[in-house]
Amino acid sequence: MRSGRDGAGGGELGLTRSRGWKSRPWAIAGSAGPGVPVLAVAGAVFGAVVLVLSDSGRDPNTTTALFSGLVGGLYLVTGLVTHLRRPGRLGLRMVTVGIAWFAEDLQISSDPGPHTAGMFLRSAASGCLVHLLLAFPDGRLRTRVERILTGVVYVIVGVLVPLGVPFYRSVTPNLLFVADLSRPQNTLFDGAQVVVAVAVVALLVRRWIVATPPARRVLAPVYGVGLVGSIAAILDSALAESGASSLNAVAHLATLGLPVAFLAGALRVRLGRTAVADLLLDLPRTPHADLRDLLARALGDPTLRIAYHHPDETGSPDSYVDGAGQPVTPGPYDAITPVRRDERVVAVFLHDPALRADRHVLHAVSAAAALELDNQRLAATVRAQLAEVRASRVRIVAAADEQRRRIERDLHDGAQQQLVTTALVLRLARDRLDPEGTDRELDALLRRAADGLEAGLTELRELARGIHPAVLTEAGLLPALRALAARSASPVRVVDGPALPPLAARVAATVYFVAAEAVTNAAKHARASAVHVHVRASGNRLLVTVADDGVGGADLSAGTGLLGLRDRVAALDGTLVVRSFPGAGTSVHADLPLEGP
Amino acid sequence: MTIAATPATPATTTATTATTTTASTTGVTRVVLADDSALFRVALVELLEGNGCRVVAQAGDAERLLDAVERERPDLAVVDIRMPPTQHLEGLRAAVLLRRRHPVTGTLLLSQHLEVAHLDELVGRTARGVGYLLKDRVTGPDFLDAVRRVAAGGCAFDPEVVPLLAGGRGRRDELAELSPRERQVLGLMAQGRSNAAIADELHLTTRTVETHVRNIFVRLALPDETEHNRRVLAVLTYLRSA
Structure with missing residues (x-):
């Protein structure tokens, strides 16, 4: 198993990828520790011991040692497989449920020693199962409510239940028995069980409602098996008198199926990784325009958008543009994953947050697409700048035209008007000269001034026309x-x-x-x-x-x-x-x- | 005679006979003046009033011009093409309106530059009582003559109008077939001058000018028009058409 994963990562992906990202999945897997397989083996040994110890006290009408062993064993096996196939704590959670399942069985023993010890652990599996359900599929609790609920459950099964052991009278002698408070304890813990169950179901229903298609795909096996099992169990207890044994069998099968469903859900996330291999094959053949569709398919997220940091607003990290240079606004539920190339963010994926359940796929897809996206980012940058340059060129032309028009009008309405008036006044002056007068030199001077003015006016008119012909606008x-x-x-x-x-x-x-x-x-x-x-x-x-x-x-x-x-x-x-x-x-x-x- | 008693001067009554050069000699030409420059108006008023005209109203914009003409019914409105508020073609639009509303009042449009498009719009289908001159011409020797002609119902077009009309229309070649003297006569005809005025200008006899005019009409295949304004219009139409 383990070598298989190593081979897939080092083989196909290693051909096209740098080594940097590869350490990350390993680091995550490493945080759960190589202790998980050891824990699973220890759990199996512990389970065998428990089954032997508890065999004497089993009621043949309820759970057999075989069934109990199968359920606990399945959690151990599927947990181990999940751990090996997927990084994260999900496998650990499942193995823990398996061990706790065996621990619960310890109290069945008719030997007072193991029975009394089992009394302390008699609700351990419920606590671990609540944790697993709420942490599915990535093995981590995400919200405050989930953490509080899990904490409360652990306090009940790990503190309150053990504290009540000296005050609980059971059929097999309780070695620590002090006083009999069994009935209030039963009432208290039954009530707590109902409250916790309602809270867990409410959280799970809410999660399903807000989940997007890729997320529901992962949740579906667990929810399906859980729903069937719950309905069968409720009907079974409600119809207990009529002895509907088939319902009981369904409930048992569902219990057996639940660990398998957890594994199936985990592997559904895992399936995305084979899509990465397909992506690597398709990427070189895909036209630029289809890149988004290709990546969306590989990630299983039809809502995927690819955006680039705005070329001119590097200071504001939330300003994005698409490949055509148009602004892109991330939606309120979009998760944003940067695509890096040599430590430089070349693009971002705006995607369904559910894809984060398997960061490995997200990293692999973004790594595979980084080069192509970097090219597209450069193209988008150039297009955005080109659009700006063209717009500014048009503005320059318009501004130059406007300036020419204004100069032409200023010439006509200002300088030319003044010169015409001056020439007219000069004419009036010449008209006053006595035609018979002797001052011919003055007359000649005035005529030269008038001629100069006339030539100036003509030149000015031609100049204005050359700058911008008024008739064009008129x-x-x-x-x-x-x-x-x-x-x-x-x-x-x-x-x-x-x-x-x-x-x-x-x-x-x-x-x-x-x-x-x-x-x-x-x-x-x-x-x-x-x-x-x-x-x-x-x-x-x-x-x-x-x-x-x-x-x-x-x-x-x-x-x-x-x-x-x-x-x-x-x-x-x-x-x-x-x-x-x-x-x-x-x-x-x-x-x-x-x-x- | 008092001006108030004779709103229509002898000049306008004789307009149809097109004896334009003598119009102002028989009376005072009443003028409304429209230009947004007060300095220019003052100078032009002085020129006009010193030469047989009386400026009965002045206007700084088109609206006041129309009011003044409505009120005074002058012989002539001298209008600058650019006036407030847009400094665009307010004067031209007002002149076209005046010609339609007051056919008896002559309209003389002044402009800093000449455009065929504006000439077409101003003249329309009759060349009676209309003028279009470069503003610079107010300082020249022919301006007062043009004022009298237009006031008397004749027409006065800038000498630049002929090349403007003929250029760009493919008429250059045909005009090139005329003799230099004939081209001179055609140019003066297009300006709205009478045969007598042309003879005076070119120091020819009226008879010689008449011969030139006949030759021009034959060579350019123009309709034979005897009435002065229609003859001018025929020349303008010829030049304008391609």
Whole structure:
């Protein structure tokens, strides 16, 4: 048994795993100690002795030595198997029940010595069984209520019952008999038994109600056998007069079956480990998108989620994102298990707390998936950062547009308005000059000032138009493109298509600036005799083409403004392509979403 | 004569005859002025009042402009295209409204930059009593002439309008077939000048100008229009269409 487990761990898992985790299951098993097998053997010897000692006092109508030996022996054997197959204290609890079971039988002996000793231990198995039930399946008590109840039971069977021994009269002589208080004791302990039974059943029912499917799978054998046994025993005592011996047999069988059910439940947890082996085989063949499903299958938890620490909020440990960079919020009942790679947490599993019943499986699955999850974490990080960069690029474009618009308006409403007013005042001044006057030099000076102002106004107007054409916001893209064509030095024709749908301001501005740059390049470098600007909407895309019949040979990377515009188009999820061959003209194509990102 | 007694000046009554250059000589042109800059208004008022006009009301925004025109029924409204509250196209919208509500009042729109789209919206289907000029033109020699023409029911378009209309519409090639003199005449025609004014400007005889105009109409296959405003509109429509 033991070598078998060692082989499984060191063989299949050892091939792909570092050694670090392997010590952990061993450490847990070691805490229960190698004493459990020794204890089981000692318990078996003790049981044999008890059976021999008690044989004389057995009532043939109730429990035979064979049945008693079978039940106690089964607890010892199944406890030992559980201990060897699963780390933790569950095996120890089961072996303890087996020993206590034999100890209870000691009082059956008709020999006063063993009988009196057995009187002290006559409820030991009940106490150990309550502990086992409440600690199932991981061998540990989890809640305060469970610990208190177990403690109370141990006080009753380990302190109160022994204290009552001198005051209990039994058929076989009680060597320590002082006075007869049997009846109050019976009343007291029967009452305590009912209260404890109700409390235990209530806790078990509650646990079943809150349990998730994987947890119920583990609980089912014990609950099933326990339920059948309890019902049979209750009916049996209720129908005692009619002598329904078959019910009694069912109750006995259930008692025999309970240790087997504990083992079965424990092994159901254990079954998950074969899934780890399957996982290792499937992992390299699984597409990234199916990784979660694969891991969920291996862990037997359909609610499993995989999350990553938020790349930008390493300071807050509870901030997670999924593979797409979207935030993930752990549910109130989610258990969180970190997946480590070289001591670094690469991801976390958000899973059913019941999976903690076998940490070995959880560790093995997370270890097997760590490399793949680390890759996905890096991919998620990159995607999250990319999304942020794209959003910020769009914001930069929008901010630049807004700034250009504001500058253009400030020029028109501020500087230009002032200059026009000044030029007008200058005209009024010139009008006052006596046309027949002799001060021709003053008139010439004023005229030079007026000419300078006029030239300045023209320049300012062109500057404002270049920064951001007002017509783009006032009348839309097509009128702006026509104005661009009309003012171009070379002949530019805007080809009318079907009416464009309403455009986002940044989309219209981007297309305008692309066309303006291409038209300028055609006039400056291409020596084109004709330039065509064609804008049309197709589906949810806006397509713009600026084609000339010039010398060609333009290069996007050769320092033209188009390079910056390609970034601008890309910021809006679009593409900009330049096709230019010597002698075959140049065409610039931009293709971007109508809505913008 | 008193202004109150003659709300319609001789200038407007003779508008249909399109003898625009003489309109202001027969009376005072009553003007409403709309611009959000008080300094500019003061200077423009001085210019206008020193040249045969009387500014009967001033407005800093479109709403007051409409009220003032409703109240004063002037010969002319001079309107800046950008006005509060948005500093956008309030002036244009108001000018379009004025032209519909008060066809007798001429509307002269001033702007820091010229756009064909705005011209189309302003002019609509009749070029009567309408003008569209760069704001800078107020300092030039032709501004007062444009004021008189529009007040008298004629039209006045900025010299930049012709290349703007023709550019980007594929009309460049056809215009290139005209002689330089014919292109000059076409440009002045598109600005709304009468044959006499064109002759004056180019130092030609009226008869020569008429010959040029006939040739232009034949070469560009324009409908033969004798009435002045319709002739201007035909030219604008030709330039605008592709």
